[in-house]
Each structure stands twice: as structure tokens, then as C-alpha cells.
Amino acid sequence: MKRQVKKKTERSQLTKFKRILRNTEYHGSHESIKKNELQVKKKRYFKLVNKLFIKYTTNKKIVVHAPVYIDYYNNFNFNKTNHFLNKIKKIVTKENGRVSIDFSQTKLITASAMISFLAETDNLINASKLGRNAISFTHPKVEKVESVLKQIGFYELLKKPTRDTKTFKDVSYWNYASGVSSEPQKASDSMAEIEKKISIKARRKLYKGFSEAMANCVEHAYQNPAQVDDVQTKWWAFAGVNDDTLIVVICDKGIGISKSLPLTRGSELIEKFKNALSLRKLNDSAMIKIASRMGRTSTGKSNRGKGLKDIKSIIDTFNSGHLSIYSNKGCYKYFRREGNLDDIMKEHKTSVCGTITEWSFPLNIGEEED
Incomplete structure (x- = not known):
């Protein structure tokens, strides 16, 4: 808007100088004509320089x-x-x-x-x-x-062409995939290779919880009706097994939990959870904590939309694991070690502009049940 106003002002000034020059040509002295001609040339020169500068800086x-x-x-x-x-x-x-x-x-x-x-x-x-x-x-x-x-x-x-580098054990285990959340089946197909590698080592209950949580995160990443194009409804994921620990990170660049939750759950239900959890205010980290406790979606199906709750239930069942959720400026961490629960909320100054969910579980948990 400011740029448009600036351009309009420059055009007005140039028109004004041209009008003055025409008047002086009929009624003015030779000195006045020369002076006004210089003003017009000067204005035209700076206009040309400005155009060249914009072109140069755009390509640089x-x-x-x-x-x-x-x-x-x-x-x-x-x-x-x-x-x-x-x-x-x-x-x-x-x-x-x-x-x-x-x-x-x-x-x-x-x-x-x-x-x-x-x-x-x-x-x-x-x-x-x-x-x-x-x-x-x-x-x-x-x-x-x-x-x-x-x-x-x-x-x-x-x-970009790659160069040969050393193989690092804590790097080579990562597997990467991405897809579009508006096409759940396509997302599932895209994750097949990652899921295959994980499921070889993961125990059945653990893997089932991971798969359902992944599906829910992908399907419900974007709740804003205005976001309909593929660029805005994409998700990205890393997954791998390192030292018998399953690690999964999934990211979307949607509107974030604090904005999507009121659209799917309603303000009344959110207020109830706020009071039940003794939360002071509904900032980003508080909304993440509330979302992790909710299990019913706007679809009304009890088996859908439990993503975060499913991951938490696995941590509770096996008394092991770690869950970290970053959404906009909020961060919520939930983990158990040797039966002890840790629950941390943090509000940052800057935003991740979306939601990132990271969870990890030891693969040897629940072996006695196999």
C-alpha cells in the first residue's frame, strides 16, 4: 500500500513539473524554462534509477x-x-x-x-x-x-549435487516422507516405507498406537476451510529406530492447535478442560495440553481424532516414552521415567508457524506380553 502511494506521489510531481514547464515556455523567461527542464529531467532520471535498482535487488x-x-x-x-x-x-x-x-x-x-x-x-x-x-x-x-x-x-x-560424506550412525537411521493431508490414503501410501522399517522392530501394541496417532495427526492437521490447496495442507515426517528406540517427528504448517481446537471442539468444552486442569489462561501451550486430554472429534466417531491421547496412553501403559508438541508459540512435553510422570508447559516468544509432534518409545517395552 505504501509503495502504491509513493508511486502515485512521484507521478503527480512529474506531471506538475511538466505543467509548469509548458506554462513557462509560453510566458516565462529563458532562465525559467531551463530551470524547469532540469527539474523534469531530474525526476525522470531518478525514476529510471529506481526501476533499475528494484530490478537489480530482485535478482540479486x-x-x-x-x-x-x-x-x-x-x-x-x-x-x-x-x-x-x-x-x-x-x-x-x-x-x-x-x-x-x-x-x-x-x-x-x-x-x-x-x-x-x-x-x-x-x-x-x-x-x-x-x-x-x-x-x-x-x-x-x-x-x-x-x-x-x-x-x-x-x-x-x-x-543440489551431493558430495561424499562419512556415515554417522545417529544420522543414517532417519527416514523421510511427506504428503498432502487432504488425501489420507495417499498419505498412508507415502508413509509405507517408513512404517515397514519401524514395524519390523516395534511391538504390536506400540506400533498400532503409533500408526493410529500418525493417521489422526495427518487427517486433522488443517481445520481451516480457507486452506484448500496442496501447498497449505502438506505434512512432513521423519521416523527411525536408534538404539532400540522408536523416534517419530511429524510436522504441518497449518493454523496450529490453539486456532484449530475451538473450530472442532467448541469454546464451552475447552473452558471445562481449562478449569479441570487448573490452567490460568488459554495460551498456545495450554491449548496443546487440553488437546492432549481430549479424545472425541467433530466427526463424533469415538475411534477417530485421538492422536495425541493415543500417544499419551502408550506412555502411561508402559511407563516409558517421551512426547513433545510444539504448536505456534507453545510447547508441551509429557514423559514417564520409571513410573514417574513429568508434565512441562512452555510459552516462547517466537512461533513455529504450525505444529510439530515428536515422540519416542523404547522398543523393548512390553516384551513379556509377546
């Missing part, structure tokens, strides 16, 4: 330095990572520019932050007119960081 790549730690587990790193993602988003979407990401300082990338980064990049190149040309990056200096980016499909997403 803006270097954005990735943080040392792309990470959501530490509060400081959480905000640094989100500031980094927001900077890229602003350049690509609002300024129609091109970004070159410099990974030279990056030493560590962790799961939840990486999937958020991957999801944002995927959305941006799909939304930009420049496509994949909107975002490029330099090879990281730290070999393990490069290995992570290769393993989770970042190189493939931006069609």
Missing part, C-alpha cells in the same frame, strides 16, 4: 547465515532458529527476492527444528514464482551437518 541473492545451532530443544536456540526461518520467508515472499543460505557457522541440527526448516523451504519454493531458484545454499563446513541435510532430503529438495 541475499546471503542469510544459518545459526550455529538449528535447534528447538534449547530456549535460546528455539528463538534464533525461528528468526532465521522468518528472515528467509520475508525475503522470498514479501520482497520477491532470492536467498543463499550460508551453513558455514552451523555445528548442529536437531530433528524438530530440521523438519520445520525443511517444511518452510518446501512451502516457499512452491509459493515463489522463482521456484527452486528462490533458495540456494552453500555446502556446510561440518561434515555431520552436511550428512543430516543429505539424509533428510534437503539436497534433493533444492536439486
Whole structure:
């Protein structure tokens, strides 16, 4: 809007100078005519320079330095990572520019932050007119960081040639998939390879809980009727088995739990849960906690929409496991160790712009029942 006003003002000034020049040509002195001719030329010159400057800056790549730690587990790193993602988003979407990401300082990338980064990049190149040309990056200096980016499909997403790197045990176990939540069957097919690898080691009850929770997270990721296109209804997931522990991370860039929950459950029910859980206010982290206690969806089917509750019930049943949920500015963590329950809520200054669910379970739990 400001840019349109500025353009209109510039056009008005140029028209004014032209009108003055015409009047002086008939009635003015030679000196006045020369003066007004210079004003018109000057205005035209700056208009041309401005156009060339806009064209130049639009095509020029803006270097954005990735943080040392792309990470959501530490509060400081959480905000640094989100500031980094927001900077890229602003350049690509609002300024129609091109970004070159410099990974030279990056030493560590962790799961939840990486999937958020991957999801944002995927959305941006799909939304930009420049496509994949909107975002490029330099090879990281730290070999393990490069290995992570290769393993989770970042190189493939931006069609950058890969280099040979060492195999890291805590990197190579990750499997990556993505799909569109408006097509549950397609999402299920896309996850088949990941599910196959997990189910080989996972116990039946544990695997069943994971599968149902995954299906619900995918199906109910977006509840906003306005969000109907594939770019906005996509999901991304990592999964793997490391040291006999099943780890799953799933992300969507939807409206977030705090906005979707009132649409599906109603404010009255939310208020009841708020009072029952002794919550002071309904911020993002409080809404995540409420969602993790609810088990009935807007469809009215008792076997649907239990995603978060199903994961919690597995943790309760086997007294083991960890659940972390990031949604917009909120974070909720639920875990049991040796029968002791820990329940943590945290409100951050910056937003993940969507929802990330991460859970892990030891695969040796419940062996006595097999």
C-alpha cells in the first residue's frame, strides 16, 4: 500500500513539473524554462534509477547465515532458529527476492527444528514464482551437518549435487516422507516405507498406537476451510529406530492447535478442560495440553481424532516414552521415567508457524506380553 502511494506521489510531481514547464515556455523567461527542464529531467532520471535498482535487488541473492545451532530443544536456540526461518520467508515472499543460505557457522541440527526448516523451504519454493531458484545454499563446513541435510532430503529438495560424506550412525537411521493431508490414503501410501522399517522392530501394541496417532495427526492437521490447496495442507515426517528406540517427528504448517481446537471442539468444552486442569489462561501451550486430554472429534466417531491421547496412553501403559508438541508459540512435553510422570508447559516468544509432534518409545517395552 505504501509503495502504491509513493508511486502515485512521484507521478503527480512529474506531471506538475511538466505543467509548469509548458506554462513557462509560453510566458516565462529563458532562465525559467531551463530551470524547469532540469527539474523534469531530474525526476525522470531518478525514476529510471529506481526501476533499475528494484530490478537489480530482485535478482540479486541475499546471503542469510544459518545459526550455529538449528535447534528447538534449547530456549535460546528455539528463538534464533525461528528468526532465521522468518528472515528467509520475508525475503522470498514479501520482497520477491532470492536467498543463499550460508551453513558455514552451523555445528548442529536437531530433528524438530530440521523438519520445520525443511517444511518452510518446501512451502516457499512452491509459493515463489522463482521456484527452486528462490533458495540456494552453500555446502556446510561440518561434515555431520552436511550428512543430516543429505539424509533428510534437503539436497534433493533444492536439486543440489551431493558430495561424499562419512556415515554417522545417529544420522543414517532417519527416514523421510511427506504428503498432502487432504488425501489420507495417499498419505498412508507415502508413509509405507517408513512404517515397514519401524514395524519390523516395534511391538504390536506400540506400533498400532503409533500408526493410529500418525493417521489422526495427518487427517486433522488443517481445520481451516480457507486452506484448500496442496501447498497449505502438506505434512512432513521423519521416523527411525536408534538404539532400540522408536523416534517419530511429524510436522504441518497449518493454523496450529490453539486456532484449530475451538473450530472442532467448541469454546464451552475447552473452558471445562481449562478449569479441570487448573490452567490460568488459554495460551498456545495450554491449548496443546487440553488437546492432549481430549479424545472425541467433530466427526463424533469415538475411534477417530485421538492422536495425541493415543500417544499419551502408550506412555502411561508402559511407563516409558517421551512426547513433545510444539504448536505456534507453545510447547508441551509429557514423559514417564520409571513410573514417574513429568508434565512441562512452555510459552516462547517466537512461533513455529504450525505444529510439530515428536515422540519416542523404547522398543523393548512390553516384551513379556509377546
